[in-house]
Amino acid sequence: MRVAVTGASGLIGTALCTSLEGDGHTVLRLVRRETANPSEVTWNPATGDVDLAALANVDAIVHLAGAGVGDHRWSEEYKQEIRSSRVLGTPTIASAAAALDPKPAVLVCASAIGYYGDRGDEKLTEQSSKGTGFLSDVVADWEAAADPARHAGIRVVSARTGLVVSEAGGAWERMIKLFKAGVGGRLGSGKQVWSFISLDDEVAALRFLIDNESLNGPVNLTSPHPVTNSEATKALAHALNRPAALPVPAFALKIALGEFSTEVLSSSRVLPQRLTEAGFTWSAPTMDQALQQIL
DSSP: OEEEEESTTSHHHHHHHHHHHHTTOEEEEEESSOOSSTTEEEEETTTTEEOTGGGTTOSEEEEOOOOOTTSSOBOHHHHHHHHHHHHTHHHHHHHHHHHOSSOOSEEEEEEEGGGGOOOTTOEEOTTSOOOOSHHHHHHHHHHHTTHHHHHTTOEEEEEEEOEEEOSSSHHHHHHHHHHHTTOOOOBTTSOSEEOEEEHHHHHHHHHHHHHOTTOOEEEEESOSSOEEHHHHHHHHHHHHTOOOOOOBOHHHHHHHHBTHHHHHTOOOEEOOHHHHHHTOOOSOOSHHHHHHHHO
16 A cells, blocks of 8 residues: 655654554655655645655555644744644645545545533533634634545545654653653643543554545544543553652643643543444553553
């Protein structure tokens, strides 16, 4: 199988490409610079340019590119980068997919559980309504931006991903460093629900979406057993044999993270209903198991 991947150098993209190539598949990495080898394909989401000839005969495209939501303090400029990196890049790759002949069988687009917003302890599935707030609006526009591929008859899947548990990047990398230093603790009240997924399960789920022709539209990529932030931090402290005695108050998060602090403190109990119904099997369905995979 020939699979094209944007965001191939990111946390999830790197792991996905390694997994695919390990099973003998051909991976084409889309890059925004001059190509260094035949496995790379140039694209420019700002101008809408893609080297279509290099994408000939791809079976699937996985679109993971986008500015990291938690990589920087949210200024107005960075919020614009979060939005533009998604709502400009996605129609570029979706239009490229639509222009190919033959067309790829599937376009799997990264998305996020931020779609649902802050919903307390409400059980959320793919049928749940959109929430409110900046991220919710961005995710809705992000998913709609894949319409060129949908209109061309390509199966499009929006992979609404939860918090990816990994020591190699993302929010968990920073949490693990704090706990190893003995200065970790719950965030805010600790009552907010975190819907997570291990990096191994994220990769397996993306591959499941590529292969499973019955799945299209939004699919939640989360563990079937979400936890509260307090439960997550206790599990991490136990796994590292470190204390979790220094809770971070909400006002301190606001100072450090800006508007992003509202997302850290928000609660969303997102359940992977469609993955479950399709027969997906998790290697780490619980937080303890997810941490065991990386620590």
